[in-house]
Amino acid sequence: MNLTLGSNDSADRLNRTIPISHWPLPDKPKKRKLWNADPSIFELGRKASFLERRILPALRQAAKFGLYTLAIAYPIFLVYIGLAFGGLVFWTFFAGSIALIGVALTKLGYASNFRHWDVSLKRTAGVFLGFLIAASFYAGIIYLKTLLVPVAFALLALGLLLVLRRTRL
Numbered sequence: 617m618n619l620t621l622g623s624n625d626s627a628d629r630l631n632r633t634i635p636i637s638h639w640p641l642p643d644k645p646k647k648r649k650l651w652n653a654d655p656s657i658f659e660l661g662r663k664a665s666f667l668e669r670r671i672l673p674a675l676r677q678a679a680k681f682g683l684y685t686l687a688i689a690y691p692i693f694l695v696y697i698g699l700a701f702g703g704l705v706f707w708t709f710f711a712g713s714i715a716l717i718g719v720a721l722t723k724l725g726y727a728s729n730f731r732h733w734d735v736s737l738k739r740t741a742g743v744f745l746g747f748l749i750a751a752s753f754y755a756g757i758i759y760l761k762t763l764l765v766p767v768a769f770a771l772l773a774l775g776l777l778l779v780l781r782r783t784r785l
Contacts, residue, residue: 694709694710694713697709753768
């Protein structure tokens with residue numbers, strides 16, 4: 617008993633399987649020679665607007681001069697701020713500048729370039745402690761004078777003791 621209503625050749629062709637060995641090979645891309653150029657690169661593009669022709673070049677030039685001026689004047693201004701208004705204003709100004717640079721890098725999309733730097737809290741604390749040690753050394757030279765030598769040797773011995781004790785554990 618035949619249950620098919622009729623022969624449907626297109627359905628039969630779609631249901632048929634073709635072995636992989638009979639699949640056509642992909643065409644290899646032609647090698648381009650170095651002296652062959654794409655002629656579309658020489659076609660004229662759209663005409664620049666008034667803003668692009670007249671205003672943007674002047675703004676770019678002014679921004680370039682402003683950036684050069686800032687690069688030269690910022691360190692001088694930072695030292696002047698520190699001398700004129702004291703350390704608190706200097707460090708606040710410096711920390712604000714670093715925060716502004718961080719925000720600018722994040723908003724402009726360049727922060728992803730620094731994601732693999734592995735700047736951990738331990739390293740940051742180490743830099744901060746190194747700064748405190750250097751500042752206390754110079755403060756000791758200025759204020760303690762001769763008392764600095766025994767205090768420095770006592771701190772050095774304490775540090776050496778802590779390091780040796782830690783290696784034994």
